[in-house]
Amino acid sequence: MSVPAEAAPTIAAPPLNEDAVFAPVRSQTAFEETVERLGTAIKLGLLPPGTRLPAERELCRRLGIARSTLRQALLALGQTGHLQAMRGRRGGTFVADPQPPGDPPSEELLAQWPEVCDTRMALEVGVAVLAAQRATPAAIDVLAALVEDMERQVADYASYRHTDVRFHVGLAECTGSSRLIAAMTATQGEMTDLISHISHPEEVLRAANDQHRRLVRALRAHDSARAARIMSEQVEATMHILAGLLPSRG
Amino acid sequence: MSVPAEAAPTIAAPPLNEDAVFAPVRSQTAFEETVERLGTAIKLGLLPPGTRLPAERELCRRLGIARSTLRQALLALGQTGHLQAMRGRRGGTFVADPQPPGDPPSEELLAQWPEVCDTRMALEVGVAVLAAQRATPAAIDVLAALVEDMERQVADYASYRHTDVRFHVGLAECTGSSRLIAAMTATQGEMTDLISHISHPEEVLRAANDQHRRLVRALRAHDSARAARIMSEQVEATMHILAGLLPSRG
DNA sequence: GGCTAAGGCAGGACTTTCAGACCATTTCCC
DNA sequence: GGGAAATGGTCTGAAAGTCCTGCCTTAGCC
Numbered sequence: 001m002s003v004p005a006e007a008a009p010t011i012a013a014p015p016l017n018e019d020a021v022f023a024p025v026r027s028q029t030a031f032e033e034t035v036e037r038l039g040t041a042i043k044l045g046l047l048p049p050g051t052r053l054p055a056e057r058e059l060c061r062r063l064g065i066a067r068s069t070l071r072q073a074l075l076a077l078g079q080t081g082h083l084q085a086m087r088g089r090r091g092g093t094f095v096a097d098p099q100p101p102g103d104p105p106s107e108e109l110l111a112q113w114p115e116v117c118d119t120r121m122a123l124e125v126g127v128a129v130l131a132a133q134r135a136t137p138a139a140i141d142v143l144a145a146l147v148e149d150m151e152r153q154v155a156d157y158a159s160y161r162h163t164d165v166r167f168h169v170g171l172a173e174c175t176g177s178s179r180l181i182a183a184m185t186a187t188q189g190e191m192t193d194l195i196s197h198i199s200h201p202e203e204v205l206r207a208a209n210d211q212h213r214r215l216v217r218a219l220r221a222h223d224s225a226r227a228a229r230i231m232s233e234q235v236e237a238t239m240h241i242l243a244g245l246l247p248s249r250g
Numbered sequence: 251m252s253v254p255a256e257a258a259p260t261i262a263a264p265p266l267n268e269d270a271v272f273a274p275v276r277s278q279t280a281f282e283e284t285v286e287r288l289g290t291a292i293k294l295g296l297l298p299p300g301t302r303l304p305a306e307r308e309l310c311r312r313l314g315i316a317r318s319t320l321r322q323a324l325l326a327l328g329q330t331g332h333l334q335a336m337r338g339r340r341g342g343t344f345v346a347d348p349q350p351p352g353d354p355p356s357e358e359l360l361a362q363w364p365e366v367c368d369t370r371m372a373l374e375v376g377v378a379v380l381a382a383q384r385a386t387p388a389a390i391d392v393l394a395a396l397v398e399d400m401e402r403q404v405a406d407y408a409s410y411r412h413t414d415v416r417f418h419v420g421l422a423e424c425t426g427s428s429r430l431i432a433a434m435t436a437t438q439g440e441m442t443d444l445i446s447h448i449s450h451p452e453e454v455l456r457a458a459n460d461q462h463r464r465l466v467r468a469l470r471a472h473d474s475a476r477a478a479r480i481m482s483e484q485v486e487a488t489m490h491i492l493a494g495l496l497p498s499r500g
Numbered sequence: 501g502g503c504t505a506a507g508g509c510a511g512g513a514c515t516t517t518c519a520g521a522c523c524a525t526t527t528c529c530c
Numbered sequence: 531g532g533g534a535a536a537t538g539g540t541c542t543g544a545a546a547g548t549c550c551t552g553c554c555t556t557a558g559c560c
Contacts (some may be wrong), residue, residue, distance in 0.1 A: 017423065020431045021291045022304065025283045033275045041271045055506060056274065058556025064274035066549045071508080091506045118427035122376025129375050129482050130368060131474045153560065169270075178366035218323035228478045232379050281515065305537065316518045321539080338526025341537045 030065045034073035034183050038191035042082050042095055045162035045171070046169070049097030053083075058092040105193045113238075113246050115189045121235045123183055124168065128215065128231040131174035132224035137175050143167060147212045161192065167212060174219075195238070198245055210233060269343040280315045282324035290439035292332050292345055292481060295412030296419070299347030303333075306343070338469075355443045363496050364489075366440045373433055374418065378481040379464065381424035382474035389424050390469050393417060397462045411442065445488070448495055451453045458484060 028036070041047045053059060060070040074093055077083040081100035085093045109116070135143075146167045153160040165188050172184035211234045218227040271285040278286070291303045303309060303324075306347045310320040324343055327333040331350035359366070385393075396417045403410040415438050422434035461484045 006428065017431075019499065020419075020428060021287065021296060022309065022312045023428065023432065024312070025280055025287060026314060027280045027283055028277055030275055030277050033277055033545080037275060038457055046271060056508095057506085062272045062274070068509095068550085069548060085507060085536075086557090087507050089505050090505095090558055091556075093507080115427050115429050118380060118425055119429050119433075122373055122425075122430055122433075124376070125379050125478065126372025126375040129478070130371055134441060152365060175368055175372075177365050178270060179365050179369050180275065180372055182273065182373075183369075185270065224482065225475060225479050228375065228379070228482075229475050230476075232474065246507095289560085295521075306539095318519085322516095324538095336526090336537060337524075337538050338535045339534095340527055345536080424503060476526080 003105070008221040030069050031076075031110065034063060034065065034070060035076050038073065039077055039080075039082060040185060042077070042099070043102065044165045044169075044185065044189055046165070046185070047095050049095050049099055050248045051095040102196055104153060104197050109190065109193055110246060113185060113194055113242060116187070117239045117242065120187045120191060121232065121239075123180070123187055124171075124231050124235055125228050127172050127175055127184065128218075128227040129179055129224040130177075130180075132219050132222055132227040133172050135174040135177065135219045137220075139170070140216060143170055143174075143219070144216050146170065147209060147216060150205070150209045150212065154202045154209070156198045157205070160200075160205055161196070164208075165192070170218075191238075194246075196243065198241075204241075210235070211237075274478060279477050280319050280328075281322050282371065284313060284320060285326050286458060288323065289330075290435060291328055292327070293348070293352065294435065294439055294442060295417045296415070296418075296435070297345050298412075299345050299349055301345040303343045303345070332499065352443075352446050354447050359443055360438065363444055366444060367485070367489045367492065368392065369484065370437045370441060371489075372425070373430070373437055374481050374485055375478050376423075377422050377425055377430055377434065378477040379474040380427075380430075381421045382469050382472055382477040383400060383425065385424040385469045387421070387470075393424075393469070394466050395460060397466060400455070400459045404452045404459070407450045407455070410450075410455055411446070414458075415442070425426060441488075444492065444496075448491075454491075458487070461487075 001165060008133060038047075038053075047053075054062065056067055056070060056074070060067040061165065074083055074085070083093055083097055084096045085091070092131060144161055149162055150167070153163060167182050168188055171206045172181045175181075211230055215227055215230045215234075232238075264435060287301075297303075304312065305323070306317055306320060310317040313320060324333055324335070328335060328343075331342055331346055334346045335341070397461075398415050399413045400410055401416070403413060418438055419431065419434050422431045425431075461480055465477055465480045465484075470475075
């Protein structure tokens, strides 16, 4: 008690930024999380227009929530025009076709754009490394096909972007980690909100798709270092574009 | 209406694994999240024994929760022996000294160990890339000092691991992204739970620290490709060790 | 017509969280 | 010594979210 229990560290340890430990703990409600999850999947095109969702009694079981909670979420997405319900024997809840126009990104998201890009950088590069180690030839073929699809879609940004999302989520699927797939989906959702309202010249899309093509080659060669480099360059390029259009921090 | 609205994609799009979209949505409660956050920070040594937490009325404000909710969490951590409360004017809530022995990893976490490692791989490699681009000389000096500390601690795993955590969290701090710092803290917490109950021969720790040293050199050179490669090798090494000790999937 | 599968709806119980007031203890300062 | 101040400890009632359960309505199929 009278003597310090342990010797002082040889080097003065930095006092540690406690802000990280004591940052606000904001639990989303089940309702909010469900709206977010389904809404993102719809906006990303992972659930294309016309898709029929599982029946409510089935879906609430899979999501692990009560049917009333699920219905709150479905109702909310119905009111925003993303979902449409049909009653009766062959009824169900369908992804609306056409989809409503997207909202401009929220102030909140705009303020966080550097963090979103940083998160994306970490995730995409790491996923590229793992994918290069683990992707099967069949999975790589699928990715290669998506690249060819994108090549034909450079004139139609909405289509291009949907295929682009499939590509990146597909990359995450190559890792076999459900956490990474979920993280990739969430990140792509944030990115879509950020970039969907800016212009996308064909040249830019073509250049990005060239990177995709090179990435696929790196995957085929199981060259994770090259995959990491290509991916970091691509994310970097997006960051530079956004940096020129969006307000910087502060 | 009578004709499919859009031409079929040239390549059959994979049906998309809907499991990712419809996976269970499990919202942690504010209470659970608080216990998790503080407990992890304590177990990782980010809040060393003897540290005084902010007063309850201040802390609940910073965490954005009600005082009663915070007190539930503090009480829980007190009952497990991680915290100790003192009343009176100069009182407060303190990180217990000594800390209670750690519990063995839960069945749940053990079952998820490949996912934890994959998440770590993605995060650490991505963070390494960003850190190599952004780390200031002063920040790198701090990291280098931590490496020297670890070199002296190879015989005492508990100390070594605490410094190791500081190193990796410090790397995340170099990115300037609070999301990445939070993710790194959470991931290191899971890793600690996984690896704390296995043996750590000095040779292994020394080899790992050599990787740290090489990484610091790569940071100094702002060589993100090399940083990524070194980091991926290190995470890979940990995965191989765990693969030999823990049950594989299924 | 009757069965069935789907969405639509309503009520009640349970849990979590919040907000605020007040109590008990210790220390500082006049 | 005595009061002020700062801290943890306790209690209560309200509010919100969630769950469970049952029942209704609609529409297709036999």
